[in-house]
Amino acid sequence: MSDYVLPLIVLIIVFYGIIKKVDLYDAFIKGSKESFKMSFTIFPNLLAMLLSVNIFVNSGLLEDMVNFLLPFLKVPIEVISLMIMRPISGNATLALLNTIYTKYGVDSFYSLLGSTIQGCTDTTLYVLALYYGSVGIKNTRYALRVSLLADIVGIVSSLIICYLLFF
Amino acid sequence: MVSKIWGYFIVIGIVYSFIFGDVIALNETILNSTKTSLELILQIFPVIALWLGIAEIATQSGILSKLSNSLSRILHPLFPEIPKNHISLNYIASNIIANLFGLGNAATPFGLKAMSSLQELNKDKTRASRSMITFTSINTSGVTIVPTTIIALRILYKSNSPTITVISTLISTLIATVFALIIDRLIAGRYHE
Structure with missing residues (x-):
């Protein structure tokens, strides 16, 4: 079903362009050309973000913290790590989700919970750095506060809803 | 920050x-x-x-503005600073539509275009405008109907029901987004904007 979404969008846009007599090829090239400039602006932002996040994540501080907290919590370490890492790194959480699927089974409660957490929020820090960095904004004011609070709310509601639906 | x-x-x-x-x-x-x-x-x-x-x-x-005109009725109250028919609302709408269908890759270019057109309206170019923050708040709270990556991964692991988390994801993401918008409003109000 979802395989049809992408081709259908392309089909509708191009077909509508033909009806409206748009110079399709020229329009496509004109729009596409902008991607060079855009990619050049986002590259330093990507590099900066990856550098900082990787140094932090790979230092093992988070893992040690989770291990320390683990006896007080009744959820597996991978799920806790997933919650903490979600706003920071999309790649790291996807790797964690893979681990959870393999370890507990793809249809287990923890996998369903992990899938919900992964799906219901975005990689906040990355999106903010990319979006504000691309237009040269230094002072992001309360953007991070709002987004991180929303992430916490998303994770907590995932927990509650998964308990209600799947447990 | x-x-x-x-x-x-x-x-x-x-x-x-x-x-x-x-x-x-x-x-x-x-x-x-x-x-x-x-x-x-x-x-x-x-x-x-x-x-x-x-x-x-x-x-x-003109299909972009047609599509987003219907969305902009809902969006406009959230972005009172943006003049009516300004292109940035179209990009914001396109970004949200792409996110809704789980097309994260398509969402990013629209999001970046939205930011640069919001920057044109921004008075202080080094400081985030209220509209920008509202936009990134919606974006980071991750509104999505079809979490494509998750579904693909669940199929890969041979799940019995790859789409079972669609409902739980939709509810949690809705709660998070509504919450983000409320907090955004409250804080923006405190700044008298």
Whole structure:
């Protein structure tokens, strides 16, 4: 079903362009050309973000913290790590989700919970750095506060809803 | 604030690695970041080129504004600063539509276009405008109907019901988004904007 979404969008846009007599090829090239400039602006932002996040994540501080907290919590370490890492790194959480699927089974409660957490929020820090960095904004004011609070709310509601639906 | 966190992550990460971690791995991490980011940009760049091309056709034919006009009725009260019929609302709407269908790759170029058109309206170019913050708040709370990556991954692991988490994801993401918008309103109000 979802395989049809992408081709259908392309089909509708191009077909509508033909009806409206748009110079399709020229329009496509004109729009596409902008991607060079855009990619050049986002590259330093990507590099900066990856550098900082990787140094932090790979230092093992988070893992040690989770291990320390683990006896007080009744959820597996991978799920806790997933919650903490979600706003920071999309790649790291996807790797964690893979681990959870393999370890507990793809249809287990923890996998369903992990899938919900992964799906219901975005990689906040990355999106903010990319979006504000691309237009040269230094002072992001309360953007991070709002987004991180929303992430916490998303994770907590995932927990509650998964308990209600799947447990 | 992002800039401060960026610095803290590096300082804390390096110091912690020195004390408890693996210094050789730290060297690799630092050097590999350049490689990984280049790989990432090489992955994203063609996708951006594709979607900006398609988006330009959609803009010229008028289908983009037609589509987003229906969405902008809902969006306009959230972005009172944006003048009616300004192109940035179209990009915001396109970004949200792409996110709704789980087309994260298509969402990013629209999001970046939305930011640059919001920047045109922004009075202080170094400071985030209220509309920008509302936009990124919606974006980071991750509104989505079809979480494509998750479904694909669940199919890969031979799940009995790959789409079972669609409902739980939809409810949680709705709660998070509504909450983000409320907090955004409250804080913006405190700044008298």
